[in-house]
Amino acid sequence: MPEQSPPQAPTSARTAASPETSPSPGVSRRALLGTAGATGLVLGAAGGAVGYAAAPSQATPLTSVGANMAMFHGKHQPGITDGLQAKGHLVAFDLAPGAGRREAAALLRRWSTTAERLMAGESASSDDTDVARDAGPSSLTVTFGFGHSFFSRTGLEKQRPVSLDPLPDFSSDHLDKSRSDGDLWVQIGADDALVAFHALRAIQKDAGSAAKVRWQMNGFNRTPGATAHPMTARNLMGQLDGTRNPRPTDADFDKRIFVPASGSGDPSWMAGGSYAVVRRIRMLLDDWEKLSLTAQENVIGRRKSNGAPLSGGSEKTAMDLEKTDAKGDLVVPLNAHARITRPDQNGGAAILRRPFSYHDGIDADGAPDAGLLFVCWQADPLRGFVPLQRKLDRGDALSKYIRHEASGLFAVPGGAAKGEYVGQRLLEG
Amino acid sequence: MPEQSPPQAPTSARTAASPETSPSPGVSRRALLGTAGATGLVLGAAGGAVGYAAAPSQATPLTSVGANMAMFHGKHQPGITDGLQAKGHLVAFDLAPGAGRREAAALLRRWSTTAERLMAGESASSDDTDVARDAGPSSLTVTFGFGHSFFSRTGLEKQRPVSLDPLPDFSSDHLDKSRSDGDLWVQIGADDALVAFHALRAIQKDAGSAAKVRWQMNGFNRTPGATAHPMTARNLMGQLDGTRNPRPTDADFDKRIFVPASGSGDPSWMAGGSYAVVRRIRMLLDDWEKLSLTAQENVIGRRKSNGAPLSGGSEKTAMDLEKTDAKGDLVVPLNAHARITRPDQNGGAAILRRPFSYHDGIDADGAPDAGLLFVCWQADPLRGFVPLQRKLDRGDALSKYIRHEASGLFAVPGGAAKGEYVGQRLLEG
Numbered sequence: 020m021p022e023q024s025p026p027q028a029p030t031s032a033r034t035a036a037s038p039e040t041s042p043s044p045g046v047s048r049r050a051l052l053g054t055a056g057a058t059g060l061v062l063g064a065a066g067g068a069v070g071y072a073a074a075p076s077q078a079t080p081l082t083s084v085g086a087n088m089a090m091f092h093g094k095h096q097p098g099i100t101d102g103l104q105a106k107g108h109l110v111a112f113d114l115a116p117g118a119g120r121r122e123a124a125a126l127l128r129r130w131s132t133t134a135e136r137l138m139a140g141e142s143a144s145s146d147d148t149d150v151a152r153d154a155g156p157s158s159l160t161v162t163f164g165f166g167h168s169f170f171s172r173t174g175l176e177k178q179r180p181v182s183l184d185p186l187p188d189f190s191s192d193h194l195d196k197s198r199s200d201g202d203l204w205v206q207i208g209a210d211d212a213l214v215a216f217h218a219l220r221a222i223q224k225d226a227g228s229a230a231k232v233r234w235q236m237n238g239f240n241r242t243p244g245a246t247a248h249p250m251t252a253r254n255l256m257g258q259l260d261g262t263r264n265p266r267p268t269d270a271d272f273d274k275r276i277f278v279p280a281s282g283s284g285d286p287s288w289m290a291g292g293s294y295a296v297v298r299r300i301r302m303l304l305d306d307w308e309k310l311s312l313t314a315q316e317n318v319i320g321r322r323k324s325n326g327a328p329l330s331g332g333s334e335k336t337a338m339d340l341e342k343t344d345a346k347g348d349l350v351v352p353l354n355a356h357a358r359i360t361r362p363d364q365n366g367g368a369a370i371l372r373r374p375f376s377y378h379d380g381i382d383a384d385g386a387p388d389a390g391l392l393f394v395c396w397q398a399d400p401l402r403g404f405v406p407l408q409r410k411l412d413r414g415d416a417l418s419k420y421i422r423h424e425a426s427g428l429f430a431v432p433g434g435a436a437k438g439e440y441v442g443q444r445l446l447e448g
Numbered sequence: 449m450p451e452q453s454p455p456q457a458p459t460s461a462r463t464a465a466s467p468e469t470s471p472s473p474g475v476s477r478r479a480l481l482g483t484a485g486a487t488g489l490v491l492g493a494a495g496g497a498v499g500y501a502a503a504p505s506q507a508t509p510l511t512s513v514g515a516n517m518a519m520f521h522g523k524h525q526p527g528i529t530d531g532l533q534a535k536g537h538l539v540a541f542d543l544a545p546g547a548g549r550r551e552a553a554a555l556l557r558r559w560s561t562t563a564e565r566l567m568a569g570e571s572a573s574s575d576d577t578d579v580a581r582d583a584g585p586s587s588l589t590v591t592f593g594f595g596h597s598f599f600s601r602t603g604l605e606k607q608r609p610v611s612l613d614p615l616p617d618f619s620s621d622h623l624d625k626s627r628s629d630g631d632l633w634v635q636i637g638a639d640d641a642l643v644a645f646h647a648l649r650a651i652q653k654d655a656g657s658a659a660k661v662r663w664q665m666n667g668f669n670r671t672p673g674a675t676a677h678p679m680t681a682r683n684l685m686g687q688l689d690g691t692r693n694p695r696p697t698d699a700d701f702d703k704r705i706f707v708p709a710s711g712s713g714d715p716s717w718m719a720g721g722s723y724a725v726v727r728r729i730r731m732l733l734d735d736w737e738k739l740s741l742t743a744q745e746n747v748i749g750r751r752k753s754n755g756a757p758l759s760g761g762s763e764k765t766a767m768d769l770e771k772t773d774a775k776g777d778l779v780v781p782l783n784a785h786a787r788i789t790r791p792d793q794n795g796g797a798a799i800l801r802r803p804f805s806y807h808d809g810i811d812a813d814g815a816p817d818a819g820l821l822f823v824c825w826q827a828d829p830l831r832g833f834v835p836l837q838r839k840l841d842r843g844d845a846l847s848k849y850i851r852h853e854a855s856g857l858f859a860v861p862g863g864a865a866k867g868e869y870v871g872q873r874l875l876e877g
Contacts, residue, residue, distance in 0.1 A: 105534075149752050212668040212670070212805070243513065244512060245513050245586045253642060255642075257577045380665065
């Protein structure tokens with residue numbers, strides 16, 4: 020669990036679209052509604068009559084949570100730099116026996132159409148399940164990726180990025196293969212649980228006979244408005260999680276997170292794309308919660324209350340690695356999680372964490388089956404996740420309290436241009 | 449799945465408390481913050497300096513979702529007439545071997561203290577897990593009930609309400625006993641997932657050696673602000689769910705939902721209480737979603753879009769049971785769910801539905817393990833849930849698409865007065 024901050028929501032991606040960038044007149048009207056809701060304008064009779072395509076009988080303007088809309092089209096896929104959403108689904112598919120490149124291309128085309136429609140708050144199809152009816156897009160994002168096995172099943176081995184080579188084994192891994200990897204990966208996030216569920220069902224339905232669900236996981240983050248804390252999420256251990264995430268405004272953000280158009284070793288179809296490392300990290304909460312506050316803070320190297328380094332200051336203060344206490348002991352222990360994961364201790368490696376917490380009830384022993392659906396983004400996993408995790412593997416004090424139970428690595432291509440589907444440059448290249 | 453509306457949020461229970469009714473000065477300050485947030489007032493420096501006890505470093509005023517607070521003390525327990533929350537946990541405990549009335553009394557005292565503190569947005573204890581830190585109470589409610597087996601284990605058989613006699617078997621039941629019943633039942637709801645999880649962990653910790661978790665389930669509803677639809681929730685089948693729920697403003701609402709102080713056959717400690725029927729109702733969504741919209745509407749007897757009866761009108765229009773189409777067929781089929789559950793077809797039986805949806809991923813066959821955590825409230829299960837379910841059992845068109853997988857029936861005593869704990873009148877009576 021390397022330490023980084025969750026991404027900040029780039030305003031342009033989370034707020035309503037301007038009419039010029041809207042894929043259809045219907046969407047631009049919704050965008051206007053969204054803007055009105057966000058700024059607190061009261062719509063009159065004319066405004067009130069502008070309804071959602073999905074809910075023609077619904078004349079009341081949506082409030083801001085429902086009206087928030089992420090953009091499907093763009094240089095990058097949605098769901099990477101967009102703000103954390105309250106609900107998430109991760110789902111991996113394997114192509115059906117006999118399905119190849121052609122079926123995969125048709126599937127990605129269907130999926131792209133569905134994602135674009137749902138992200139705009141529209142119905143998926145004429146026989147939509149209607150579970151999301153009445154709600155707005157609620158910041159829905161749908162993100163598609165390809166796993167290592169996809170390329171051999173579709174005869175596209177030559178297009179497989181070297182970065183998809185399997186991650187090394189880590190000594191802390193307790194991986195369930197049936198919940199790891201997969202030919203195709205879809206990440207769904209939304210601020211409303213029914214909107215997210217609706218999208219999951221539509222994506223599954225689109226898979227039809229071409230692909231079968233391999234594994235599926237559910238996660239969550241804070242509800243919008245539940246906290247005034249502006250940026251950093253808390254995880255189920257109670258820690259601020261992601262203090263040091265790179266920010267889209269950083270000068271080297273794009274270089275670290277996204278594959279460039281040229282000059283890297285990546286195939287050209289990955290331009291604007293990113294690699295996602297997905298880990299289901301169980302937290303051994305019964306053990307963790309027995310520790311005193313001081314012991315917990317020594318494991319992390321930061322104050323639980325505000326995320327400040329134990330060496331002093333506030334959340335964003337640089338950690339003083341040399342500081343000692345009156346007895347001459349290091350204030351931030353050598354094996355503290357935050358010390359080990361400091362970027363300047365790792366050759367500048369940086370990942371963009373964008374996790375969901377998960378909680379699947381209790382296991383057969385009565386222990387909570389809960390923790391983190393860790394999702395991190397980087398231009399190069401061998402410079403991002405791998406060196407960080409290797410260091411953690413050798414001496415992280417946190418490792419006693421967590422267990423990596425599933426793992427995946429996916430190539431997430433750049434965003435689709437208008438009229439294009441996600442992955443088209445690979446599948447029709 | 450009898451058809452009723454979800455409860456409306458009684459404004460008094462969902463909005464911030466007035467200082468006079470607040471349990472402590474700290475709470476009244478939070479209450480004022482909540483009111484300011486809800487009405488859009490901008491707090492100045494003085495207001496901004498009023499922080500949460502749980503987050504002393506947090507100077508920013510909370511927004512309305514986080515600031516909403518339900519009241520722990522009152523005639524009834526919270527979580528019955530309060531509005532649907534975005535996240536819920538249901539958990540049942542069995543008393544540990546050797547634990548009896550004394551240990552149960554101490555446990556209910558601990559639980560009541562914790563519930564009161566958490567519902568006010570405070571920490572549970574000095575070694576709180578801090579998972580809810582930074583967030584407000586977020587409409588948290590914690591509700592406690594007693595199952596049939598509780599009374600024999602504590603030597604309180606004489607105090608056991610007749611209404612706790614086991615529910616009859618229904619032919620549609622496929623009950624998993626290990627996820628049914630239990631000595632004690634706790635319902636947790638909140639509009640923020642971390643606040644709800646935090647409360648669940650605190651309640652489990654309080655159980656200590658006195659009681660052990662028997663089963664635990666997670667559920668959800670819409671996020672506040674995701675929809676402008678004012679009242680009725682949608683379930684995972686896409687149906688408006690709960691159109692005919694009784695409302696707290698109805699003249700006979702209290703009589704139907706709450707046990708009176710005298711004149712019923714209930715023991716006196718149940719005055720102000722209610723009986724909760726809990727059913728985990730799985731939806732066979734792969735089958736359901738294959739039906740056409742028309743077929744789905746004929747199963748329910750209402751329009752999917754707006755909940756209007758097939759006989760015409762809008763959601764709240766009375767159903768015309770006799771109306772026929774041009775061919776002379778009944779417009780609302782004889783086995784339609786909404787026809788069978790009409791209160792005037794059931795001797796006026798009424799229940800207050802207050803469900804959560806659930807989604808536990810996929811089962812071993814790849815089918816969605818999703819549906820409804822049906823929770824309904826009534827003064828008398830033999831006049832509420834039982835006759836409704838019996839009718840449904842005999843001819844409900846919906847029964848092909850759902851499966852009752854777990855069941856519980858709990859006596860939920862009235863609310864605790866100041867200085868009292870929930871169940872005290874039973875345990876110290």
